[in-house]
Amino acid sequence: MGRFGHQPPAGSFYFAVTQSLVLVQFPWMQLDRRHFLQLSALGVAAIVCPACETDRTATLERPRLLDMLGPDRVRVIGKQYLSSTPTETTADALRSAISKSRHESRIPLMPRSLEDQVREDFIKGHTILVDGWVLSVTEARQSALFALSS
Amino acid sequence: MHTDARTLDNGTVLQGDLCIVGAGAAGITIARELANTPLKVLLLEGGGFEFDPRMQDLYRGENIGLPYFPLQAAALHYFGGTTNHWAGWCSPYEPIDFEKRDWVPYSGWPIRRADLDPFYARAQSILDLGPYKYDPGDWKNGDAERVPMLGDSTAIYTKMWQFSPPTRFGTKFRDEIVNAPNIHLYTNANVVEVIANDALTNVQSVRIRGFDGKEIRARAKRFVLACHSIQNARLLLASNHQAREGLANENDLVGRFFMEHLEMPAGELVLADPAKTSTKIYALDFAKRTPRGELAISPTAARAHRVLNGTCSVEPGNLGDEVKSTFQFLDTTLMNAQRAWEKGGRKGAPPTVEQAPPPRTQGLPRFYHLVSRQEQSPNPDSRITLSTDKDALGMPRAKLNWQMTELDKRSMRTFYQILGAEMGRTGTGRVQIHDWLLGDDKTWPSFISGGWHHMGTVRMASDPRQGVVDANCRVHSLNNLYIGGCAVYPTAGAVNPTLTLVALSLRLAEHLKTTT
Numbered sequence: 001m002g003r004f005g006h007q008p009p010a011g012s013f014y015f016a017v018t019q020s021l022v023l024v025q026f027p028w029m030q031l032d033r034r035h036f037l038q039l040s041a042l043g044v045a046a047i048v049c050p051a052c053e054t055d056r057t058a059t060l061e062r063p064r065l066l067d068m069l070g071p072d073r074v075r076v077i078g079k080q081y082l083s084s085t086p087t088e089t090t091a092d093a094l095r096s097a098i099s100k101s102r103h104e105s106r107i108p109l110m111p112r113s114l115e116d117q118v119r120e121d122f123i124k125g126h127t128i129l130v131d132g133w134v135l136s137v138t139e140a141r142q143s144a145l146f147a148l149s150s
Numbered sequence: 151m152h153t154d155a156r157t158l159d160n161g162t163v164l165q166g167d168l169c170i171v172g173a174g175a176a177g178i179t180i181a182r183e184l185a186n187t188p189l190k191v192l193l194l195e196g197g198g199f200e201f202d203p204r205m206q207d208l209y210r211g212e213n214i215g216l217p218y219f220p221l222q223a224a225a226l227h228y229f230g231g232t233t234n235h236w237a238g239w240c241s242p243y244e245p246i247d248f249e250k251r252d253w254v255p256y257s258g259w260p261i262r263r264a265d266l267d268p269f270y271a272r273a274q275s276i277l278d279l280g281p282y283k284y285d286p287g288d289w290k291n292g293d294a295e296r297v298p299m300l301g302d303s304t305a306i307y308t309k310m311w312q313f314s315p316p317t318r319f320g321t322k323f324r325d326e327i328v329n330a331p332n333i334h335l336y337t338n339a340n341v342v343e344v345i346a347n348d349a350l351t352n353v354q355s356v357r358i359r360g361f362d363g364k365e366i367r368a369r370a371k372r373f374v375l376a377c378h379s380i381q382n383a384r385l386l387l388a389s390n391h392q393a394r395e396g397l398a399n400e401n402d403l404v405g406r407f408f409m410e411h412l413e414m415p416a417g418e419l420v421l422a423d424p425a426k427t428s429t430k431i432y433a434l435d436f437a438k439r440t441p442r443g444e445l446a447i448s449p450t451a452a453r454a455h456r457v458l459n460g461t462c463s464v465e466p467g468n469l470g471d472e473v474k475s476t477f478q479f480l481d482t483t484l485m486n487a488q489r490a491w492e493k494g495g496r497k498g499a500p501p502t503v504e505q506a507p508p509p510r511t512q513g514l515p516r517f518y519h520l521v522s523r524q525e526q527s528p529n530p531d532s533r534i535t536l537s538t539d540k541d542a543l544g545m546p547r548a549k550l551n552w553q554m555t556e557l558d559k560r561s562m563r564t565f566y567q568i569l570g571a572e573m574g575r576t577g578t579g580r581v582q583i584h585d586w587l588l589g590d591d592k593t594w595p596s597f598i599s600g601g602w603h604h605m606g607t608v609r610m611a612s613d614p615r616q617g618v619v620d621a622n623c624r625v626h627s628l629n630n631l632y633i634g635g636c637a638v639y640p641t642a643g644a645v646n647p648t649l650t651l652v653a654l655s656l657r658l659a660e661h662l663k664t665t666t
Contacts, residue, residue: 064422065580067422068420068421068422068516068579068580069420069469069580073469115577118574119574119575119577121574122571122572122574122575123575125571127567127570127571127574129567129583129588131582132582132583132584132585132588133570133580133581133582133583134566134567134569134570134571134573134574134580134581134582134583135574135580136574
């Protein structure tokens with residue numbers, strides 16, 4: 001298990017990509033694997049590793065809620081979000097909405113990690129009630145992506 | 151000294167300087183404070199020294215409002231009063247509880263928390279509590295993991311509780327009261343009427359009636375009604391021979407503003423990482439009576455969101471568990487079993503409901519039930535009136551119409567929204583709000599629950615048009631009548647009322663000692 005309790009689906013691959021990222025050299029960033037994976041999902045890794053496209057999608061669709069609530073409950077959350085948000089019922093629309101939100105980053109050149117984005121949602125009041133859960137809008141969209149993909 | 155009033159002749163007139171009606175926490179506290187003073191104190195207790203079903207039945211009443219527990223099962227009618235079965239939960243009201251809040255109609259006490267602080271400190275020892283300290287940092291108990299969640303939050307803080315053994319006033323103070331030379335305790339002395347002078351400016355006597363129809367009177371220079379909140383109102387309303395609407399009721403306030411604490415399961419918490427978040431300080435350890443915390447809305451957040459004061463307990467469990475409200479948890483059968491257990495010397499394990507199933511989670515618990523404890527907004531339509539039914543002494547029974555306002559439900563929902571946002575912001579976890587709380591703000595589920603905390607029927611205010619008693623608990627319109635107990639609370643606070651009741655009783659006793 002990783003530091004944050006995640007099971008890496010392909011550890012060696014991540015290691016290799018991490019090495020790529022280190023070569024890019026962002027000494028001002030304290031990157032751990034979680035942040036890196038999330039950055040990957042948002043496109044950074046694609047710059048250095050075009051083969052990461054599949055994995056980027058997988059991370060977007062794996063909200064941290066999965067660790068807390070498990071797949072069944074996250075699926076319920078996702079389905080409820082989909083049914084209550086008619087403008088975001090496809091994977092493309094959800095990814096686009098997450099990406100659009102991402103562009104409000106504090107560091108313009110560097111997209112926020114998904115975890116930071118979720119936290120910022122809570123700070124800014126970008127929260128939503130889904131199945132009674134007080135959630136960040138980003139993680140609700142992630143849950144919807146998870147529901148669509150599973 | 152002690153006299154069983156049943157042994158007195160019909161027509162007997164008792165005479166004292168001060169007459170206290172009711173020997174529960176308030177009446178006994180006031181009497182003890184006046185022990186060994188020059189004052190001759192008459193302490194009238196309706197019951198005896200033991201539970202008696204016939205006496206208890208005098209508290210039976212009607213309920214025409216929201217679902218409520220049978221009235222005769224809440225307050226106890228014998229020496230020691232309801233302390234004979236209270237659970238011992240103690241925490242002081244917060245300064246904001248005493249303030250006028252423009253978003254809470256009828257809020258504001260004519261005294262401040264600072265006025266009560268010295269009495270709170272003294273009440274601690276009466277209730278066999280620890281020092282008057284309620285900061286989480288005071289109760290680490292040498293355990294570095296006993297720290298609050300959301301330590302940096304300005305919206306949510308951890309409010310601490312201490313636990314009384316619980317102190318049974320009837321047991322602890324019986325000898326002291328009986329042996330005090332200036333205190334004359336009369337048991338089986340049920341007061342059924344308060345009698346004023348013709349001008350309705352002073353109380354002259356109270357009428358006491360027995361099951362055999364025998365009547366005696368108690369005369370005094372000053373009187374204190376120190377019954378529980380329903381009974382204090384009932385007694386004033388039933389004293390309607392001289393004033394059609396009852397004594398002290400010129401402004402139609404007596405019996406109104408009945409308040410409870412809303413004690414109901416309302417949310418769930420899932421931790422992001424149980425290994426990183428300690429919940430030790432929230433654990434309930436009844437056996438050791440270790441002080442514990444509850445998550446509470448800060449005054450800053452309450453002001454910003456214009457909501458009531460409230461807390462929630464954090465109890466390990468599993469998502470999908472059935473969690474019971476206070477009224478569901480403790481039924482009359484269990485109450486009787488616990489009463490028998492106490493009477494039998496507390497041998498063996500105390501009777502309780504079925505044991506909660508052990509958490510299914512392996513390792514540290516991840517899921518917690520959040521159980522609300524919230525003040526009820528003062529509401530003039532939530533009230534005690536008189537029933538047409540009469541008890542065995544010929545006194546009209548109480549009729550309870552317990553009612554809520556939109557603010558009550560909105561406040562509880564807002565509490566969980568704030569808590570959820572703070573849990574998310576800090577990465578501590580996520581909060582789920584129960585379905586019933588997400589609906590409209592006018593309906594309540596069948597398991598709506600109070601905590602058997604009756605407050606507010608003879609409320610305190612500086613203005614006689616807003617309250618029955620003044621800041622010294624003296625009835626505005628009757629110069630020598632005082633009210634003791636929770637009936638005078640203008641607002642309910644979020645936490646249980648007994649510690650405040652004892653503090654307020656000490657304050658009233660000091661007033662009585664220093665005035666004539």
